[in-house]
Amino acid sequence: MKISTKGRYALRVMIDLAINSSDKFIALKDIAKRQNISNKYLEQIIALLNKAGYLETARGNMGGYKLAKAPKEYIVGDILRATEGDLAPIFCLTEDGECERKKDCMTYSFWKGLDDVINEYVDSKTLEDLIK
């Protein structure tokens, strides 16, 4: 029952950008160095954040990344779901996790409840909350 490095690193990257950004772009390798994550692995994580539309990017010299929005506009749950995939604690709660005996499954509503409290919590925090 662990959050993977993708989600953990992604949060740290977003915080790093929130703190170190201003108007200029920040190179991936600088984030990698500060956060002690390998360049190549960080590329993949940033690609996920980028695909989700959370970043502005610029190639070439002086290029890099910066946040597309203000920190308080980012829901932490969204960042985690974009990088981790869904946060469902068991398979049958995921999008394509259909279970034929959902109706008379005694554990289903329990797991659903757990899924709910997890999502409620992560959706109640913004990036700004983490920085303060």
Added chain:
Amino acid sequence: MKISTKGRYALRVMIDLAINSSDKFIALKDIAKRQNISNKYLEQIIALLNKAGYLETARGNMGGYKLAKAPKEYIVGDILRATEGDLAPIFCLTEDGECERKKDCMTYSFWKGLDDVINEYVDSKTLEDLIK
């Protein structure tokens, strides 16, 4: 961020015992058949529940397992922790997960909060709640 089969199966076993028990003992292979879990794997899971003191066992003919207490005496969180290990969403929140930069880690209190809501939830339910 998934609960493993150990925890999921353990819950189902406990429910199975709660429903099918009375005063008599229930053989492992009957539970295994009903719950569609391999005998050998179920042995390991029941061993964990047994070690935690949740079961009464009887060897030999007519032997098997039954709950040591009434269903409402079992906290679901305890069952999960006994079989899954702790439910902490990240390593640094576990018992031997010391992290030197815990103090000035911006994500720490966020993860701690997540850990708290998870544990609060699973500790608010008893086995009896699941059966009803």
Added chain:
DNA sequence: ACAATATTTTACTATTTTTATAAAATCCTA
């Protein structure tokens, strides 16, 4: 000034390594 080349940086895809889970098999013991 400008075409050619080099440098810096992101973007994409594939592969390898590592770790965790699930299950089975084996051994031990009262």
Added chain:
DNA sequence: TAGGATTTTATAAAAATAGTAAAATATTGT
């Protein structure tokens, strides 16, 4: 021999690395 503890094997997922391409800027030689 049922129950339990421990090892082994198989599989899948996660973590990390590697290589190539593409875009933007910078430099250089004529």
